[in-house]
Structure formats: C-alpha cells, structure tokens
Amino acid sequence: MIRNLPAFACLFGSAWGFSGLAHADFFADSKATLEARNMYMNRDFRQSNATQAKAEEWAQGFTLRYESGFTEGTIGFGLDAISETAIKLDSSRDRRGTGLLAYGAQSLEPEDNYSELGVAAKVRLSKSVLKVGTLQPQLPVAAYNDVRLLSSTYAGGLLTSQEVDGLTLNVGRLEKINLRDSSSNDEMNYGGVESAHLDLAGGSYAVNPNLTLTYYYAQMDDIYQQHHVNLIHNARLADGITLKTDLRFFDTAENGAHRYRSATRVDGGRIDNRFFNGMLTLGVGSHKFGLGYQNLSGDGDFAYPGLDPYSINLVTFNVFTKAETDAWQARYDYDFAGLGIPGLSFMTRYVSANHIETAAVSGGKEWERDTDIVYTFQDGSLKGLNIRLRNATFRSSGGLTTDIDENRVIIGYTLPLL
Missing domain, CATH: 2.40.160.10 (Porin)
Known part of the structure; x- marks a missing residue:
C-alpha cells in the first residue's frame, strides 16, 4: 500500500x-x-x-x-x-x-x-x-x-472459475x-501470531435456483486448518411468504508447527473445535422474522483471518466466537415500501450467548442488541444518497469484554464514473 x-x-x-x-x-x-x-x-x-x-x-x-x-x-x-x-x-x-x-x-x-x-x-x-x-x-x-x-x-492471488453452469470454484x-x-500491508496472522500465508480452495454449487451448497478448505500456515460446509435454501411457502434456511459448519484444527497459543485460554489456546451456526428467516410481505442459533464446541476460540468470521452472529460490535460459546439470535426487519415509503428500512436484533470459556471466566455470558434505520433517497438531486443510524448495546459477565453503548451515523453516496 x-x-x-x-x-x-x-x-x-x-x-x-x-x-x-x-x-x-x-x-x-x-x-x-x-x-x-x-x-x-x-x-x-x-x-x-x-x-x-x-x-x-x-x-x-x-x-x-x-x-x-x-x-x-x-x-x-x-x-x-x-x-x-x-x-x-x-x-x-x-x-x-x-x-x-x-x-x-x-x-x-x-x-x-x-x-x-x-x-x-x-x-x-x-x-x-x-x-x-x-x-x-x-x-x-x-x-x-x-x-x-x-x-x-488482502494481497495475494485468487483464481475463480465458472466453467460449469451453477458451479463457482475458488x-x-x-x-x-x-x-x-x-x-x-501486514503479515497474515491469527491472534497476533504471524503466518506466511493463508491457502484456500473450494466453491459453491447451485443445485437449483433455490438451493446452493458450499464447501471450502483453508489453511493458515503453521496455525490452523479448516473445513467449511454451507447450505442455503430459499422456499416460497405461499403468495408473499418465503422461508430462507442458512446452515453453516466449520471444523478447525491446528496445523504445522502449532505456533499459536492464546494467553486468554486455560488450555493454552489449542485450536480444535467445531462451529455450527444457522438462521431461519421467514418473510411475510414487508416483514422478515429471523431466528438463529450457534454452538461452538471443542478447544479454543474459532479461528479466522481479518475481522469478519462467517457467522450469523457477526453483528455490530461483537462476533461471539470465544471458546464454547452457545448463542441465540432473534432478528426483525421491515421494509417501509409496504407503507408507501420506498428506500426506508428498519432492523433490530438481539443476541444472547452463554457457556463462554476463557482463562479468567468460566461459563461467561454476553448479549448484544442492535438497531439500524436506513433511508436511501429514491429520486431528485439526492437520488442514491443513503443515511444510516446505528445503535448497539453490549454487556458481558465477569469482565469478558468491556461493556459499551454505541451510536453511529453514516452518510454515503456512490457516484458512477464509467
């Protein structure tokens, strides 16, 4: 850079x-x-x-x-x-x-x-x-x-192939x-431990317009190796009523010289865990009702590069990936186009987690509540300008993480040049 x-x-x-x-x-x-x-x-x-x-x-x-x-x-x-x-x-x-x-x-x-x-x-x-x-x-x-x-x-190389209809390989x-x-540009790392590279391979296959299956393998050199499978299914239950099923599973273990060790874990931070998370979303007209669940079992926190794990509980502040974390999420979305106000939308969600294990806390608990209100101008000189108001509240037990109240105001506009 x-x-x-x-x-x-x-x-x-x-x-x-x-x-x-x-x-x-x-x-x-x-x-x-x-x-x-x-x-x-x-x-x-x-x-x-x-x-x-x-x-x-x-x-x-x-x-x-x-x-x-x-x-x-x-x-x-x-x-x-x-x-x-x-x-x-x-x-x-x-x-x-x-x-x-x-x-x-x-x-x-x-x-x-x-x-x-x-x-x-x-x-x-x-x-x-x-x-x-x-x-x-x-x-x-x-x-x-x-x-x-x-x-x-990121810096590196990525080959994407779509030679077969419905199949995307990376x-x-x-x-x-x-x-x-x-x-x-910094070295790839997990938990502050540097790695020479992260290798990945896999892809997604659209079995039909409503069902997509995904598999990926990833290996962060000398730190962890990981298998991932994902199923996404969209069903039309009736006129104006839909159901989306999104199921995700990771199996992660140590790799190579096992140089990663976490100071926040009693067991020294071994990486050997299974991470299931999934969400059902019912759409009824302008409303969406979501219910999600995750279970992280085994040794160590869930491992991933960067800041964004592929989890339904990647929310505004927390990621809920500490060892042994079980969590539930309830979510509600509303599109105000149903009331004649296109461009205005609302989202609120609540995540509650327990059974969290660290070196200092056993059976810890965390929860987060988020609310978003977004408006995108639909016409006139401000067409495309969007304003987002975001509020988050996070609390934890036993000093797991600093408790916060948070507000964000985001104003964005994208101008096509070519």
Whole structure:
C-alpha cells in the first residue's frame, strides 16, 4: 500500500499505463465508481475500570474503484484498482480507537489523513479469471471488512472459475492483510501470531435456483486448518411468504508447527473445535422474522483471518466466537415500501450467548442488541444518497469484554464514473 499520496491520480495513472496492451474491450467494458462515506461514531465504555472512558471520532472517506474489461483474444488481460483516502474531521488521543482513523504507534495521536492504493492484474481464459495483487474476497474462509470508513484488503492471488453452469470454484493464496484503519500491508496472522500465508480452495454449487451448497478448505500456515460446509435454501411457502434456511459448519484444527497459543485460554489456546451456526428467516410481505442459533464446541476460540468470521452472529460490535460459546439470535426487519415509503428500512436484533470459556471466566455470558434505520433517497438531486443510524448495546459477565453503548451515523453516496 502507498501512504499519504494523491491516490486517485495514481490509480488512473496505473490504468492508463496499461494501455499499450489494451484493445476496445479493455476500455469499453471498464467500470469506475467513487464512493463518499461520512461517518460519526461514539462508543461509550460503561465499566468503571475501563482504561478509556469513550471512543469518539468523525471522519470523511473516499473510495475510488476501477475495474477494466479484458483485452481481446483467447487470453484476456485486465487491471483492477482501489484507492482509499480518510480525512479526520474530529478526534483526539483520548478518544481514538473507533476503527475510523489510523493513529501513531508511539504518539497514539489520530492521523489527520491517510491513503492507500491497491492494484491487481487479472488474466481471463474462457470462464476462469486469475487475479494477482490487491484482493477483496468475500468467501466463508476469508472476507474483507467494510463497516467503517475504509474497507480492508488482502494481497495475494485468487483464481475463480465458472466453467460449469451453477458451479463457482475458488483457489487462492493470501499473503498480506491491510486492515480498515491502516495504510500498511501486514503479515497474515491469527491472534497476533504471524503466518506466511493463508491457502484456500473450494466453491459453491447451485443445485437449483433455490438451493446452493458450499464447501471450502483453508489453511493458515503453521496455525490452523479448516473445513467449511454451507447450505442455503430459499422456499416460497405461499403468495408473499418465503422461508430462507442458512446452515453453516466449520471444523478447525491446528496445523504445522502449532505456533499459536492464546494467553486468554486455560488450555493454552489449542485450536480444535467445531462451529455450527444457522438462521431461519421467514418473510411475510414487508416483514422478515429471523431466528438463529450457534454452538461452538471443542478447544479454543474459532479461528479466522481479518475481522469478519462467517457467522450469523457477526453483528455490530461483537462476533461471539470465544471458546464454547452457545448463542441465540432473534432478528426483525421491515421494509417501509409496504407503507408507501420506498428506500426506508428498519432492523433490530438481539443476541444472547452463554457457556463462554476463557482463562479468567468460566461459563461467561454476553448479549448484544442492535438497531439500524436506513433511508436511501429514491429520486431528485439526492437520488442514491443513503443515511444510516446505528445503535448497539453490549454487556458481558465477569469482565469478558468491556461493556459499551454505541451510536453511529453514516452518510454515503456512490457516484458512477464509467
């Protein structure tokens, strides 16, 4: 990644520098968007012994994405790029740490601005595409994070093949990770222990329009290996009534030299667990009612790269992946288009977890309550502008995690450029 530069100019410079190999399809099929995201976040730490009273920051982010077409011929070449810039509007040393802004490792002062640029070369043969460089995979065993000002990225290679109708296969190696509030590419790691790379392979098969089956294998070198299966089924029960079933299972064990050991686990943090989670969602007109459950059994916390585990309980603040965690989720969504207000939606959910095991707590409990209200302007000069109000409350027993009350205001707009 490149830091503190006129990132947008560099992005387009990279694209035009490729023009020597380009043909009509390379430019004609190109796409570019500019996303502006303004975000205010206030996190109030509710425990009297918390090391920080609150985290509160306000910042503006810009993300420019460019995706070329492919050159003509049996083998086509192309280029993708992403440029991100964050600008501090309000923050301070004693209010840092929301994930919106980078801050100095020594001074702890939030930076006034920071930028990053990532480029990926791509090659297409038939219906298979190989990308090498900056990647943003959204896979069960490796996903990027996009819930703050800027999104995270990985560096590596990923081959995606769709040669068979309904079947999508992915094979890849991720060697670096750039977090959402950072300008640097860091080593792949889990729990602060570095790894040379994460290898993955697998795919999804659409058995029919309503049923999709998924399998992936992932291995973080010298830390863990993981198998994942997933079933998603959509059923139409009656006119205006649907039922979605989403079932996920992971089997994770240690790998190689077993260098990972957790200071927060009595057993030293062995990785040998089974993680089941799933959700049923009943849609009735403009309403959706969801009920989810997870069971994490075996030794150690659930292992995954980055910040986003593939779990129904990846919610606003917590991820509910500590050892032995059982959890229930109840969720409700409403689309106000049913009342004649298209673009307005509401979501609320509650997650309750117990049986949590750490070095300091046995049988711990956690719960979180989230509420989102989102409005996207449907027409006029503000068409496409969206405003999201997000509230979260988290509590735990025995000092498992700092209790918080949190509010976020997010204003976003994406402008198509090509």
